[in-house]
Amino acid sequence: MVALSTLAKGLPVLASCAMAAASYPSKPADLSTPTQQRIAVNGPNSISIGWNTYTQLSQPCVQYGTSSNGLTSQACSTSSVTYATSRTWSNSVTLTGLAPATTYYYKIVSTNSSVEHFFSPRPAGDKTPFTMNAVIDLGVYGADGYTIQMDQTKRDTIPFVPPSLNHTTIDRLAQTVDDYELVVHPGDFAYADDWYLAPKNLFDGTNAYEAILEQFYDQLAPIAGRKAYMASPGNHEADCEELDYTTGLCPAGQKNFTDFMNRFGQTMPTAFPSTSTSSAAKVDANKAQVLANPPFWYSFEYGMVHVVMIDTETDFPDAPDGPGGSAGLDGGPFGALNQQLEFLEADLASVDRTVTPWLIVGGHRPWYSTGGSSNVCAPCQAAFEPLLYKYGVDLGIFGHVHNSQRFQPAYNGVADPNGLNNPKAPMYIVAGGAGNIEGLSSVGSNVTFNAFAYDQDFGYATITFQDANHLQVQFIRSSTGAVLDTSTLYKTHTQQFVVQE
Numbered sequence: 180m181v182a183l184s185t186l187a188k189g190l191p192v193l194a195s196c197a198m199a200a201a202s203y204p205s206k207p208a209d210l211s212t213p214t215q216q217r218i219a220v221n222g223p224n225s226i227s228i229g230w231n232t233y234t235q236l237s238q239p240c241v242q243y244g245t246s247s248n249g250l251t252s253q254a255c256s257t258s259s260v261t262y263a264t265s266r267t268w269s270n271s272v273t274l275t276g277l278a279p280a281t282t283y284y285y286k287i288v289s290t291n292s293s294v295e296h297f298f299s300p301r302p303a304g305d306k307t308p309f310t311m312n313a314v315i316d317l318g319v320y321g322a323d324g325y326t327i328q329m330d331q332t333k334r335d336t337i338p339f340v341p342p343s344l345n346h347t348t349i350d351r352l353a354q355t356v357d358d359y360e361l362v363v364h365p366g367d368f369a370y371a372d373d374w375y376l377a378p379k380n381l382f383d384g385t386n387a388y389e390a391i392l393e394q395f396y397d398q399l400a401p402i403a404g405r406k407a408y409m410a411s412p413g414n415h416e417a418d419c420e421e422l423d424y425t426t427g428l429c430p431a432g433q434k435n436f437t438d439f440m441n442r443f444g445q446t447m448p449t450a451f452p453s454t455s456t457s458s459a460a461k462v463d464a465n466k467a468q469v470l471a472n473p474p475f476w477y478s479f480e481y482g483m484v485h486v487v488m489i490d491t492e493t494d495f496p497d498a499p500d501g502p503g504g505s506a507g508l509d510g511g512p513f514g515a516l517n518q519q520l521e522f523l524e525a526d527l528a529s530v531d532r533t534v535t536p537w538l539i540v541g542g543h544r545p546w547y548s549t550g551g552s553s554n555v556c557a558p559c560q561a562a563f564e565p566l567l568y569k570y571g572v573d574l575g576i577f578g579h580v581h582n583s584q585r586f587q588p589a590y591n592g593v594a595d596p597n598g599l600n601n602p603k604a605p606m607y608i609v610a611g612g613a614g615n616i617e618g619l620s621s622v623g624s625n626v627t628f629n630a631f632a633y634d635q636d637f638g639y640a641t642i643t644f645q646d647a648n649h650l651q652v653q654f655i656r657s658s659t660g661a662v663l664d665t666s667t668l669y670k671t672h673t674q675q676f677v678v679q680e
């Protein structure tokens with residue numbers, strides 16, 4: 180969401196004055212120490228590992244194996260990238276040929292690193308139930324971000340998260356770490372572009388922006404370094420500050436989604452080859468793979484689900500963050516004309532429901548939200564909604580509005596008469612309440628087919644694939660773990676390929 184003020188509009192000029200105030204984490208003496216670890220599903224039987232270091236690595240490497248004292252395999256790359264204003268380099272290595280659904284141990288090669296673990300991806304078609312969390316609009320916690328004053332209660336410390344993160348969404352994700360297998364985060368990480376909301380940062384915006392990114396991704400590492408953490412862009416990734424038409428004042432390196440691209444460009448997947456018996460599906464999946472453009476738009480398969488991540492910021496007609504777009508953020512385009520929409524159509528068309536019965540799309544800006552027209556993205560709806568309906572997408576996961584919302588399945592603003600009982604239209608949620616410096620958005624005016632809306636505390640959604648026909652969505656209150664809302668979508672999934680007009 181947008182936090183504009185006339186006061187803030189004057190700040191970019193001040194930002195050039197040098198007066199160090201940014202809260203950088205301390206630099207480790209051993210510059211090869213891995214920080215900001217994050218992993219992702221990178222293909223069938225493949226996990227990518229990303230991390231940052233305070234020096235460039237000539238050859239980033241990861242050792243791994245299926246026991247903690249037998250890291251018998253090693254994978255390396257030459258991918259260690261940075262940009263003008265960053266203190267760190269983003270490194271990435273991809274591990275391939277992993278046994279499916281297996282606990283692996285890994286150690287990023289460094290004179291100062293420890294053994295961590297992850298669970299390798301379930302192969303497409305594995306019908307084992309599992310949960311995927313949706314966490315959106317999550318910002319840095321602490322002096323440069325948000326804080327919560329609440330009672331502290333006893334909790335586990337596995338994985339370890341700093342005590343100062345008590346009762347945040349990250350803390351809840353740590354406490355429940357055995358309850359989910361991966362996380363999707365379609366947009367708005369850190370809120371580095373909101374540096375000017377903390378008065379101490381006013382005279383050193385360039386460093387404050389980088390300091391917030393370093394802090395945030397360190398805070399997220401206990402989760403993102405263990406669970407596949409799938410990222411796509413939001414408006415807060417665009418440039419140095421979310422103020423209309425000031426992009427030109429941003430320093431080189433802090434515009435055009437640069438940090439986001441450096442951080443996730445090598446670790447997100449493209450699209451998987453199809454395992455369908457249909458040759459048309461294989462052709463479509465290959466086409467999608469060519470047209471995919473991670474970390475902006477891509478797809479992956481995991482057990483019973485095919486997930487497509489889309490870019491609601493750039494690369495479609497009237498994209499809000501594109502050149503001349505309504506947000507004035509002047510980002511992209513990142514692909515050729517129509518590339519994203521051609522990718523989306525080929526990708527959705529390739530989904531064989533006998534392999535992956537569930538089809539989910541994740542994006543940042545919603546087209547269904549309470550709170551009036553300023554909360555919804557009309558160009559997004561025009562570009563994407565017809566394709567989601569045509570190919571029978573089951574669930575759309577969005578954020579951008581900072582609260583928790585669930586809608587009855589709907590198409591073109593009209594609720595599906597079947598409700599949750601085998602609808603043709605996608606069901607939609609907004610899971611934008613994870614917590615950030617801008618705070619929560621009030622629910623505001625209703626939409627008739629809204630089924631649940633909550634704006635009293637931070638939260639996120641869990642999506643449980645129970646079997647080929649039942650998908651349960653719950654909203655969790657981060658501070659207490661309380662379940663705020665539960666719904667179960669039933670789909671027969673009898674058609675191998677869904678195409679509906």
Ligand SMILES: *[C@@H]1O[C@H](CO)[C@@H](O)[C@H](O)[C@H]1NC(C)=O
Binds near residue numbers: 207209
């Ligand atoms: C080693 O890494 C830990 C964190 O993982 C850090 O606290 C410590 O400062 C590092 N040591 C050196 C010598 O850089």
Ligand SMILES: *[C@@H]1O[C@H](CO)[C@@H](O)[C@H](O)[C@H]1NC(C)=O
Binds near residue numbers: 331333343
């Ligand atoms: C929670 O945070 C408080 C304040 O930072 C701290 O005193 C307490 O030890 C933390 N609790 C746990 C279990 O880490």
Ligand SMILES: *[C@@H]1O[C@H](CO)[C@@H](O)[C@H](O)[C@H]1NC(C)=O
Binds near residue numbers: 435502509510512513
């Ligand atoms: C943003 O980056 C993309 C890819 O590098 C480039 O094609 C595009 O022109 C850039 N946009 C702006 C406004 O600089």
Ligand SMILES: *[C@@H]1O[C@H](CO)[C@@H](O)[C@H](O)[C@H]1NC(C)=O
Binds near residue numbers: 625626629630631632
């Ligand atoms: C919106 O209206 C629907 C239908 O009357 C109702 O079920 C839902 O609870 C309302 N949502 C909010 C947030 O008031």
